[in-house]
Amino acid sequence: ESTPEEKKQVDLKVASLIPPMTDILEIAKPLMKEEGINLEIVVLGDNIQPNNALANKEVDANFFQHKPFMEQYNESNGTELVRVEPIYHAIFGAYSKKYKTMDELPEGATIAIPNDQINLARSLVMFADQGIIKLKDGVGLKATQADIVENVKNYKFKEVDLLMLARMMDDADLVTLYPSYAEPLGLKPSKDAVITENVNSTFAISLVARKDNAKSEAIQLLAEKMTGPEVKKFLEENFADTSLPAFD
Amino acid sequence: MPDIILKYQAEIWQSIGETFVMVGLSIAFALLVGLPVGTLLYLCRKGQLLENRSIYSGLNIFVNIVRSFPFLLLVVFLIPFTRFIVGTAIGTMAATVPLSIVAIAYYSRLVEQALLEIPRGIIESAVSMGASVLEIIFKFLFVEARSSLVLGLTTSTISFISYSTVMGIVGGGGVGDFAIRYGYQRFETELMIYIIVMMIIFVQAIQFTGTTIAKKLDKK
Amino acid sequence: MPDIILKYQAEIWQSIGETFVMVGLSIAFALLVGLPVGTLLYLCRKGQLLENRSIYSGLNIFVNIVRSFPFLLLVVFLIPFTRFIVGTAIGTMAATVPLSIVAIAYYSRLVEQALLEIPRGIIESAVSMGASVLEIIFKFLFVEARSSLVLGLTTSTISFISYSTVMGIVGGGGVGDFAIRYGYQRFETELMIYIIVMMIIFVQAIQFTGTTIAKKLDKK
Amino acid sequence: MISLQNISKSYQQHQSILQAVHSVSLNIDKGEIHGVIGASGAGKSTLLRLMNVLETPDQGTIVVNNQTLTTLPNRKLREARRSIGMIFQHFNLVSNKTVFDNVAVPLELTGYSKKAKVDRVNECLKFVGLEHKAEQYPAQLSGGQKQRVAIARALANRPAVLLCDEPTSALDPQTTAGILDVLKTVNQEFGVTIVIVSHEMDVVRSICDKVTVMDGGKILETVSIETEPYMIPDNDPKWFLEQLTEKERNSNA
Amino acid sequence: MISLQNISKSYQQHQSILQAVHSVSLNIDKGEIHGVIGASGAGKSTLLRLMNVLETPDQGTIVVNNQTLTTLPNRKLREARRSIGMIFQHFNLVSNKTVFDNVAVPLELTGYSKKAKVDRVNECLKFVGLEHKAEQYPAQLSGGQKQRVAIARALANRPAVLLCDEPTSALDPQTTAGILDVLKTVNQEFGVTIVIVSHEMDVVRSICDKVTVMDGGKILETVSIETEPYMIPDNDPKWFLEQLTEKERNSNA
Numbered sequence A: 001e002s003t004p005e006e007k008k009q010v011d012l013k014v015a016s017l018i019p020p021m022t023d024i025l026e027i028a029k030p031l032m033k034e035e036g037i038n039l040e041i042v043v044l045g046d047n048i049q050p051n052n053a054l055a056n057k058e059v060d061a062n063f064f065q066h067k068p069f070m071e072q073y074n075e076s077n078g079t080e081l082v083r084v085e086p087i088y089h090a091i092f093g094a095y096s097k098k099y100k101t102m103d104e105l106p107e108g109a110t111i112a113i114p115n116d117q118i119n120l121a122r123s124l125v126m127f128a129d130q131g132i133i134k135l136k137d138g139v140g141l142k143a144t145q146a147d148i149v150e151n152v153k154n155y156k157f158k159e160v161d162l163l164m165l166a167r168m169m170d171d172a173d174l175v176t177l178y179p180s181y182a183e184p185l186g187l188k189p190s191k192d193a194v195i196t197e198n199v200n201s202t203f204a205i206s207l208v209a210r211k212d213n214a215k216s217e218a219i220q221l222l223a224e225k226m227t228g229p230e231v232k233k234f235l236e237e238n239f240a241d242t243s244l245p246a247f248d
Numbered sequence B, C: 001m002p003d004i005i006l007k008y009q010a011e012i013w014q015s016i017g018e019t020f021v022m023v024g025l026s027i028a029f030a031l032l033v034g035l036p037v038g039t040l041l042y043l044c045r046k047g048q049l050l051e052n053r054s055i056y057s058g059l060n061i062f063v064n065i066v067r068s069f070p071f072l073l074l075v076v077f078l079i080p081f082t083r084f085i086v087g088t089a090i091g092t093m094a095a096t097v098p099l100s101i102v103a104i105a106y107y108s109r110l111v112e113q114a115l116l117e118i119p120r121g122i123i124e125s126a127v128s129m130g131a132s133v134l135e136i137i138f139k140f141l142f143v144e145a146r147s148s149l150v151l152g153l154t155t156s157t158i159s160f161i162s163y164s165t166v167m168g169i170v171g172g173g174g175v176g177d178f179a180i181r182y183g184y185q186r187f188e189t190e191l192m193i194y195i196i197v198m199m200i201i202f203v204q205a206i207q208f209t210g211t212t213i214a215k216k217l218d219k220k
Numbered sequence D, E: 001m002i003s004l005q006n007i008s009k010s011y012q013q014h015q016s017i018l019q020a021v022h023s024v025s026l027n028i029d030k031g032e033i034h035g036v037i038g039a040s041g042a043g044k045s046t047l048l049r050l051m052n053v054l055e056t057p058d059q060g061t062i063v064v065n066n067q068t069l070t071t072l073p074n075r076k077l078r079e080a081r082r083s084i085g086m087i088f089q090h091f092n093l094v095s096n097k098t099v100f101d102n103v104a105v106p107l108e109l110t111g112y113s114k115k116a117k118v119d120r121v122n123e124c125l126k127f128v129g130l131e132h133k134a135e136q137y138p139a140q141l142s143g144g145q146k147q148r149v150a151i152a153r154a155l156a157n158r159p160a161v162l163l164c165d166e167p168t169s170a171l172d173p174q175t176t177a178g179i180l181d182v183l184k185t186v187n188q189e190f191g192v193t194i195v196i197v198s199h200e201m202d203v204v205r206s207i208c209d210k211v212t213v214m215d216g217g218k219i220l221e222t223v224s225i226e227t228e229p230y231m232i233p234d235n236d237p238k239w240f241l242e243q244l245t246e247k248e249r250n251s252n253a
């Protein structure tokens, strides 16, 4: 009795973490269904497990990271994860309750930054790019506080969990935030950030798969749906100046 | 019923189900494995019935290792084992593996302590009747320590619930994780508070049930 | 000494220091507040010396609430309180606030259970001598339950160490957090294993010390 | 000295209520040694435990030393209890304290100085013949030794009233004689009022001025008796032998 | 039946070593009722506890029922112990079991059927006069009642040997008489060998065939005695009164 269409049903598991990533996958879900692909969203709780799950073929793709993070994982674990498609830019910025510009920030002020390697480095790089500190030559995304070679105004960097940063606005003079964390506080990168990073496609949150399945029909189809007009519309309506589509 | 709860009704029910699976299985393992392990810890101690240095040290070290691991890293370390047991390392069933191992280690320690409180005289009377070790365990030790054992299981269950809230990292789900993901990360503070109140009521009910049963069972 | 340890020597020492501060203060609060709270829980129970329904329920609910909160959310909820107490919500000192509150709740429950094991006759003899409640506590209850109290503190200390590993979220640091951040997140597996082995040895030492002292103190 | 007015005490048992003490009135004079006897379960221990309100009576008043214990506020009740020594049927020693420290507790409660305390504890241990066990813990003692520690503890604080629940039940005749001597001495020299529950008729006869017989929770009767000396055996183990063989001879004769 | 050869047992006490039982040899025949007496701390309880190897002797051999307990493998030792009943000085009842269940334990260990168990437990409770307390827990019993439960438990399994550590220490004379009757009956009808530690000379005289006197861990002597009947009081509480007043009259006379 089964129709040929049902026979073609394919399951596709994608690991992800938080909105708007999960929202984007939710939008893609019904679209994939129409194509006979059953998209299952696996929500995990830290930023190592989605790559572990992908590498161990427990999921078929994941959607939570940018390219440098993936590359670092590949390098450390000897895996072959590949970027399928950049989806959106999450612009990193630093926010403050008390100060409007970096110049107002007093000597010795406390700056809260994420405590995981890649985001820690990313925020240090952001400050370095703006000339606020100087990092050792060529450390790039491996930077830690130990790599700060110049810190004229003697800022104190406090490392805090990504999840906790948004709650630290009262404790630190300046807090680095992802837009998705800043938004619920009513803070917008364009308007409220003391500084933001340069929009840089390397940091676009991307759909990632393995080398062996990246070219598969289902994954490609998913990439297509995630860069479709529905997602674009969603991002523009809900995350106008926090999460910019990384596709046209 | 507040709107926000209605909106997430399905997810809330699911997460309650996940918590029940994780905590329920942990309790099952605490009883099926932790109780025997704790009893062995007690019996193999110096001066006790089955005094045996190597078994005691072995179990003692196992319990200490499990309890000294940062829970997050224990979960990570156990991933190969988890995959071997339940076929996958993500999802609710996978989360029960590290949880159950913690449950075993945790409860066995409380069992050991509960049994240590039994007066020597009771065990002597059992020995003098020619009871075998198994008979001593079931007809004397567990009878005399039963209210402590119930209180210990109550304490443990509450700890398991608390541990289960961390299982989001491997996709275990559960109400705690739900509160973190929906309530905290999405700043749905109202939702978070409802969930937490729900958890508090739940824990309070467990404690009340445990205390009441323990009191009923205690005839000292 | 392995290279990787030498490389991170400074950080390791610092994190050990942080763990000591966090766990040390937790133990201090467990003793200074948890012990009295647990004793009150015991004394205010139905049928006990200071039987008092409202104090008992109040303390009981406090303990249950603390123990039922997902730890992460407890940390978050306490931020305003933490800020009020230590002036900031980030750093090692800030981490000690939620840890100490958990320590109090945790240990007080174990104290209550330890005191429940004291035979009624001992308390009766104290009452018949005209001992005041304070005298009963210090000259009878704590003397008779001292080895259980030490074992309970041992179990608690190990739990505090485990809880402290989560305190990286508010920049608390500590060895557990070090193992997670450097070992797990930066994939320095070797470093992670060294740290974990260190923690296991440490926990083993605590358990051994606790068990030995408890045994020395027990004259039953 | 001790006056019970219409005292009752009942316990919940399984599905029924057990009237352990039923409308009991009793007066015990100052300096009296008062015995309480009766069958097992008659309510003797309960009656004794009511005398210092260790069990709260369901009804009735209890007056000890001119103080109505049943209505006394907590603080006063505690003070009153400090001058009422008690020897429990099951000893109730603190198992984590040495013999010395067990006996010292009541002295610490009344604030003896360190020196006075040490002297008094040693004195009391000498009364019961346990000086050499001062540093032992209860678990290391024989049954009779534990009982003697309990007696020393009850005497330590020089109480005005001494409530004894089968104080010599675990003691051989020689030790019993010694203990009875001690009780008589404190009674005569310090006027201590003593209530003694015992099932050993010889003990009761040898020491009591008055005896109350209990049955099923009620007082059957209280009678005055003239004490007849407890045959004090030598402190020589041969005594046991003589006892046996002498009787032997008698019965052979 | 019971044979101790050169048995010693010492305990570590504070800073010294205490020789609780010192090179004791003793033979007790089948069907004998053997008394052990001596001062408090003489080593009576220790000697009794050595007889079923509850304390492992430092040296010497213990033979009970033709089995050398000191060398028996564990399983065999357990079996041997099932036919040795024991009444402890401190009763050692399981406080979370009812009186009935406490007495039932040894029967469950030997695999009695449900029906047989119920009958036997009730029978034993009747022996000690506690049928009506079957559903109570030990905490709800008086001292003497607890002791009687312990006696019922020791008898339940129809042991070949009965070791009794002061089995009547908490009992009034009437109940004591009843218990002695029970012991004599099981001795005469079923040939049970009984070892009884007691400090009540009347009890020892009335029931024992032979008596061992202990002193400082050693046997002073073992003598045969002829039993003289324990004066069995009526089961009437007035008996206590008569006892007192009769003597009274005597002494007044």
Ligand SMILES: Nc1ncnc2c1ncn2[C@@H]1O[C@H](COP(=O)(O)OP(=O)(O)OP(=O)(O)O)[C@@H](O)[C@H]1O
Pocket (backbone or CB within 6 Å): D139, D140, D141, D142, D143, D144, D145, D170, D171, D172, E011, E012, E013, E018, E020, E038, E039, E040, E041, E042, E043, E044, E045, E046, E047, E089
């Ligand atoms: N577990 C123990 N540890 C140390 N010493 C002990 C222990 N048990 C008994 N003793 C000591 O051994 C001696 C003999 O004790 P035992 O109990 O045999 O005496 P007993 O003759 O039964 O005296 P009683 O009539 O008072 O019961 C005592 O001096 C006692 O202090």
Ligand SMILES: Nc1ncnc2c1ncn2[C@@H]1O[C@H](COP(=O)(O)OP(=O)(O)OP(=O)(O)O)[C@@H](O)[C@H]1O
Pocket (backbone or CB within 6 Å): D011, D012, D013, D018, D020, D038, D039, D040, D041, D042, D043, D044, D045, D046, D047, D089, E139, E140, E141, E142, E143, E144, E145, E170, E171, E172
């Ligand atoms: N806590 C209790 N709960 C229930 N019943 C009790 C309790 N304490 C005593 N009883 C009952 O009250 C009655 C009187 O007990 P009590 O201890 O006063 O007897 P007693 O005269 O001292 O006997 P014995 O000579 O055997 O010690 C007994 O039948 C006993 O079962």
Ligand SMILES: [Mg+2]
Pocket (backbone or CB within 6 Å): D044, D045, D046, D089, D165, E142, E143, E144
């Ligand atoms: Mg009594």
Ligand SMILES: [Mg+2]
Pocket (backbone or CB within 6 Å): D142, D143, D144, E044, E045, E046, E089, E165
């Ligand atoms: Mg003895």
